[in-house]
Amino acid sequence: MSAAVNKKPFDLGRTAYLGLNLVLLAFLLVPIAIVLVFALNPTPYISFPPVGVSLRWFVKFFEGGDFMRALWLSLWVAACVLVLSVVIGGACALALARGNLPGRAFLTAFFMSPLMLPAILTGLALFQAYLLAGIGRPVWGLIMAHTLVAVPYVLRTTLAVLHNFDRRIEEAASVLGASPTRVFFEVTLPLIRPGVFAGGVFAFIVSFDQFPVSLFLVVPKGETLPVVLFNYMKFDLDGAIAAASMVSILLALAVVVALERLIGLKAYVKL
Amino acid sequence: MGLIMISRRKALRAGAGLAAAATIGAPAILHAETKTLKITTWGGKWGDIMKDTLLPMFEKEHDCKVSADQAFPFLPKLQASSKNDPLYDVFHTNSNEQWSAVEQGLVLDKITAKEVPNIADVYPWANSDKIVGVAIFTSAIGLGYRTDKGITPPKSWKDLADPKLAGARGGYLIPVNSLGQCHLMMLGKVYGKGLQDLDAAYKALEQLKPIKLVDFTGQMEKMLLSGEVSEGVIHDSGVYRYEGANRQPVDFCSPTEGVMALEQVLNVTPGSKVKELAFAFVNFMLRPEVQKLLAEGVWYSPANKKVKLDAKYDAKLLTTPEKVATLIQPDWKWYNARKDDIDARVTKILKG
């Protein structure tokens, strides 16, 4: 009997669904595979089939002073952006969801607006504003600019969590004797944390990969990795670019995995 | 002269200090002990030579700091900054951007031997009427080709249209690459009445399809090296600089109709607060030993007539009046005025 039940007839829909997923996965992963091949290829141009395996481009990347300086700067900036956008975006989301503010829809749209604007314009506008204000282009200016475009991500994810938030949970805490401050730290914050940090992960990556906003805001010897790579590409289009891309991908992945482990985003998927 | 320069510099500094005291946010200028010269410069091998050797040398000679921006796009950044306090003192770009810049009053029209003594020694092309500022190097835009694919080595620009090269010839996205723009003008000269015969150029461009298009010159170099393209428009430096370790069967042809000039141009911004230093830098870059170092480093033809290159480089680069005579300089002022129309047209042609 069980054999008859288990032997499912050919299901076209299911097969098509599986096929589509495989195609999508390939679409996402094949470019990365090509980058990897290029990164390990000893010639300074893509030769196909590869003529060998070499780590020379990784060596070039890690020994390149410009690359390393840019990598550290990018990591530092992204870390600051992560912290700032989590604080600002989280606070904004709370105010928007809970604050009973007049013109809430407008304010939400306003805070989300950096996503609507082409990032290159944001960069250019800030560049001009900074020059006009006479502050030059300090690193904190770059961090502020990245934060500006990263906050909407935190705002979005936090608002989503707040939207599904059962406020009775906070009421339960207060009726049990928790003051509003304690309710916030004991209940509200832990419960919105997955949303806030999911946004934070986005913020980190948005900053770490940020090119258009950085383009105008970096200074000589203070370029972020994407800017350095872009300019490197114009003169030396070799495997070091691919090696740098692999390192970036792995670093971004490592940060996401580390944050996941640290904060355990999965722990409260069910709210 | 040194004395005069110093006293003038002091005067300038004092002037700047006074002006600064009258405005807000200027203490940075007052406290600046050493001057900073802000320049743009290329990356890659060129950038390495600049950073490792030439900039430290210049800083030492002039007791200053040089802040070299290697991050594109230079022109929009200069545009966005104030003309009275420009982001750069010395603006290094290809000629076409210098023409855009001068029309917006962002750079000087002309630099003469009066400000930059070494200009007295340059070839005529380096400060011709096709140049704003002064050119310090040029490349020759011609054809690069594989010697191992059984194709006849090209002699003329017309050889790129050989039907056998269908799909294996390389060109540029003309709106974003000045080599592509030069090529288009050359097509007008070769197939029509002259560099400005756009109709003939468009027709000729149509005949080059199918063609592989790239936006960076570096990509064309790599496509030739990997054999993805058998023949393509390229500058001589983009072929010669790969001699050595990664030698591939690629050679460069200077077509009989002439090569297009891809000049490296320096210019000074009118609003620069350290103009003396800026001119000194341009002069420095035209100095024979500096020219030799860079020319041999990246295979650029030097602007200074007095430069003596090693035989290997001398044989291939434009180092004699005869060889220099094959150089055709595009009229960027004319081209830039029509750029939008041309962009629209070529995009339509090359889309198919």
Next chain:
Amino acid sequence: MTSASIKLESVTKSFDGKVVAVDGVTLEIKAGEFFSLLGPSGCGKTTSLRMIAGFESPDSGRVHVGGQDITDVPVHHRDMGMVFQSYALFPHRTVAENVAFGLRMRGVSRSEIDRRVAAALAQVALTGFEHRRPAQLSGGQQQRVALARAIVIEPRVLLCDEPLGALDRKLRQQMQFELKELQQRLGVTLVFVTHDQEEALAMSDRIAVMNRGKVEQVGSPTEIYERPRTRFVADFIGEINLLDDGSKPRALRPEKIRLVPTAQARLAGTVETANFLGGATLYRVSAGGRTYLARETHSGERSPRAAGDAVGLAWNDTDIVTLES
């Protein structure tokens, strides 16, 4: 456990300045009483409860607990236990941490917390579940955790907002017994909000039936059921036959109507439908130009009647309740 009385004094609350949720409600709940606020949704029962808890403050009127005016005391100083329909457990904390929360807020010592949490979990038969997370528990178990969390602080008053509403029928009945039994054991004043009249009748010492922000009637389950004062109460609690033949509306419960041979009947009629309910059958009988509901309990032999059968209806006049108009 000490319990406290509750008094609502002409309490009024409206939202957005328009909708009057609670309209001049006055109630006195005795210490140790199981008191239900019963009514349809929107009748103001939950708002009343939330004003006792302190989540809402009344526009006018006062709230007293244990003889003290607490109208202006913030929620976290009211010392009450509360159980929500959605349980409102802290999903990021274990069962033990959930129960310990109120004690922690009161600065109770670690060992004392452990002892009292264990005791509270034992009260609700959840010993051994200390380290689970709420998501790993069934609905009934979650409700017990919510109860334990509310009683562990030994509140003077326990507020329950439709606490059994999310449970299935079987579990709900079991929990009704458990909750009632727990309340009696602890002697705590319990205010129970429900829209389920059966639940209210089964568990309460007294019930306040609410409608449109007002209290229609307060009384014991028997009083409410047997002697409904208003048409609304009569209609809301169980099935009723409303007899609008005189000057005042009158009501008659279906079980007070007997099905008899037509010869002995007050009214002769025809069975329209017969709904078998297990222990009884509910008949719809058309007689004298209207429909009557009659419930017949099955004691001994069943004498089933089917649709279309001719039956006679009989009742005692003393069973008729006269309602306020």
